[in-house]
Amino acid sequence: MKKLDTYADMRAVYADTLIEIAKDDDKVVVMDADLMAANGTKGFKDAYPDRMINAGVAEANMVGVAAGLASQGFIPFASTFGCFAARRAYDQFFLSANYAKQNVKLVGSDPGVTAQFNGGTHMPFCDITLMRVIPNLVVLDPCDTVSLHKLTKAIYEYKGPVYMRLHRKGATTIYKDDQEFEIGKGVVIKDGTDVTLIANGLVMVTEAIKAEKALAAEGISAAVIDMHTIKPLDEALVAEYAKKTGAIVTCENGQKIGGLGGAVSEYLSENMPTLMKRVAVDDVFGEVGTQDYLQERFGLTSEKIVEAAKSLVKK
Amino acid sequence: MNQEKKQDLQEKAREVRIETLKSIGHLGVGHVGGAMSIVEVLTYLYYAEMNVNPQEPRMNDRDRLVLSKGHAGPALYSILAMKGFFPKEWLLTLNQGGTNLPSHCDRNRTPGIDMTTGSLGQGLSAAVGIALATRLNKTDNRVFAIIGDGESQEGQNWEAAMSAAQFKLGRLIAFTDYNKMQIDGMTEDIMDLAALENKWESFGWHAQRIDGHDFEALAEAVKRAKEETDRPSMIVLDTIKGKGCSFAENKLGSHNMPVSADDLKEALAALGEGEN
Numbered sequence: 001m002k003k004l005d006t007y008a009d010m011r012a013v014y015a016d017t018l019i020e021i022a023k024d025d026d027k028v029v030v031m032d033a034d035l036m037a038a039n040g041t042k043g044f045k046d047a048y049p050d051r052m053i054n055a056g057v058a059e060a061n062m063v064g065v066a067a068g069l070a071s072q073g074f075i076p077f078a079s080t081f082g083c084f085a086a087r088r089a090y091d092q093f094f095l096s097a098n099y100a101k102q103n104v105k106l107v108g109s110d111p112g113v114t115a116q117f118n119g120g121t122h123m124p125f126c127d128i129t130l131m132r133v134i135p136n137l138v139v140l141d142p143c144d145t146v147s148l149h150k151l152t153k154a155i156y157e158y159k160g161p162v163y164m165r166l167h168r169k170g171a172t173t174i175y176k177d178d179q180e181f182e183i184g185k186g187v188v189i190k191d192g193t194d195v196t197l198i199a200n201g202l203v204m205v206t207e208a209i210k211a212e213k214a215l216a217a218e219g220i221s222a223a224v225i226d227m228h229t230i231k232p233l234d235e236a237l238v239a240e241y242a243k244k245t246g247a248i249v250t251c252e253n254g255q256k257i258g259g260l261g262g263a264v265s266e267y268l269s270e271n272m273p274t275l276m277k278r279v280a281v282d283d284v285f286g287e288v289g290t291q292d293y294l295q296e297r298f299g300l301t302s303e304k305i306v307e308a309a310k311s312l313v314k315k
Numbered sequence: 316m317n318q319e320k321k322q323d324l325q326e327k328a329r330e331v332r333i334e335t336l337k338s339i340g341h342l343g344v345g346h347v348g349g350a351m352s353i354v355e356v357l358t359y360l361y362y363a364e365m366n367v368n369p370q371e372p373r374m375n376d377r378d379r380l381v382l383s384k385g386h387a388g389p390a391l392y393s394i395l396a397m398k399g400f401f402p403k404e405w406l407l408t409l410n411q412g413g414t415n416l417p418s419h420c421d422r423n424r425t426p427g428i429d430m431t432t433g434s435l436g437q438g439l440s441a442a443v444g445i446a447l448a449t450r451l452n453k454t455d456n457r458v459f460a461i462i463g464d465g466e467s468q469e470g471q472n473w474e475a476a477m478s479a480a481q482f483k484l485g486r487l488i489a490f491t492d493y494n495k496m497q498i499d500g501m502t503e504d505i506m507d508l509a510a511l512e513n514k515w516e517s518f519g520w521h522a523q524r525i526d527g528h529d530f531e532a533l534a535e536a537v538k539r540a541k542e543e544t545d546r547p548s549m550i551v552l553d554t555i556k557g558k559g560c561s562f563a564e565n566k567l568g569s570h571n572m573p574v575s576a577d578d579l580k581e582a583l584a585a586l587g588e589g590e591n
Contacts, residue, residue, distance in 0.1 A: 068444020
């Protein structure tokens with residue numbers, strides 16, 4: 001692997017990590033549905049041609065084939081755009097992979113507004129919500145090169161089905177190389193006392209970090225948590241910061257209904273009711289545009305996070 | 316196939332029908348029609364073809380079977396019990412809470428079941444994955460799959476069909492239980508499959524069509540399919556829904572039907588239960 005902070009695209013981190021894992025484990029196979037170039041998995045094909053399976057434009061079959069491979073001890077990493085992973089192949093992932101307890105890693109790329117010019121048909125706002133209701137499934141949305149690299153390795157080690165979002169184009173490096181990541185354990189990026197910003201994914205962790213600085217300039221101390229695992233939720237960390245700051249703002253690149261904010265509020269409302277706001281897509285479909293335009297359009301900006309945080313702190 | 320072998324298989328098939336009807340009859344409702352129509356192919360596979368080991372259900376070099384029409388599980392459970400994968404007493408627990416024999420096949424519950432199935436159209440994809448695993452593992456086992464005719468209306472089968480041909484899966488042999496009936500009526504009236512074998516052929520498979528209740532035809536077709544090394548094989552079985560069950564044979568409505576004590580008694584008597 002190159003140094004993680006030198007990568008221009010997250011997809012290359014994903015592919016190089018798989019190549020690294022596959023070197024020592026011949027049970028690792030990679031699948032794609034005619035999006036090898038888009039998802040970076042073509043790099044894997046070049047390294048291990050026998051272990052790259054292109055399913056063509058047939059996501060349902062891809063996930064079913066992955067389950068068959070997993071039933072024989074293989075560890076398939078199957079990728080496609082998140083909209084197709086979550087919607088087109090949902091029953092196959094639900095039954096052939098999850099209900100059948102098969103070790104399938106399903107990776108959905110172009111999360112939320114990052115689908116940009118592919119527009120509303122290709123804009124996965126609903127994937128996290130759909131995936132959360134599958135019993136025992138691990139659901140992840142890493143935010144930078146280091147966490148993507150380490151969490152890809154973590155889901156390889158983990159025995160069981162996983163859904164992971166993959167930010168495809170562009171990259172950012174927030175963490176130092178030695179940062180540890182564990183499935184189901186959020187990371188406190190910045191400590192704070194007045195309000196807690198719980199974010200995930202590259203787009204919204206970036207916005208949360210910006211919001212924290214803006215809030216600090218106004219004398220408000222915000223904690224920032226990277227909740228890279230939506231399921232299982234790090235309830236202990238949510239509880240700790242709910243208690244410590246008394247106010248929570250969740251920030252996610254997807255639907256408000258049933259996503260990260262949904263998970264946090266489900267936990268808090270039953271266990272320790274806490275003031276909360278959810279910065280997320282509010283029950284509308286996606287559309288075309290630049291990422292900047294779409295973030296404004298759907299309210300996924302640091303300004304909206306600041307506004308939400310201040311409305312809670314004021315109380 | 317010599318006469319002795321044929322008679323032996325016919326006797327086994329009779330036993331499978333008896334055990335399956337007792338199992339479904341004990342609960343009083345179940346998927347009788349589609350279980351009865353695949354008795355011969357299952358009997359042939361497990362008593363004349365497949366390398367399996369009841370003492371070691373997950374034996375590495377075993378042949379695999381994906382019963383994609385998972386609702387026909389009860390017929391397969393009878394064979395697995397007869398072969399000793401689990402006690403025959405389990406058959407009377409079919410569909411009871413906590414059972415190891417649920418209505419649809421579940422590989423995590425039942426010894427000898429290779430894939431969990433039930434949502435129609437998914438099994439053939441899994442079989443393609445298992446056949447790919449066979450190739451990657453460089454083992455010489457075969458992968459069998461059984462799909463239904465109504466099930467063939469699910470588009471995923473045709474995605475799987477294309478992929479199996481593309482990947483040149485010569486070790487994959489699939490069967491279609493073409494009993495011409497589905498829940499709402501005759502397949503030709505609901506969504507016609509017509510000359511099904513031609514569809515598979517045009518998808519790049521080696522395709523045959525035989526009488527699915529004829530052991531000699533089954534033996535010949537499987538032998539022919541095994542000669543294919545670089546393309547998958549489909550054997551379309553002309554079958555009769557409910558075959559061999561007095562109250563269900565060739566009856567629409569036999570897909571999932573109530574079975575009264577009298578129905579069961581009559582059907583078992585017709586099958587000569589208790590006779591040798």
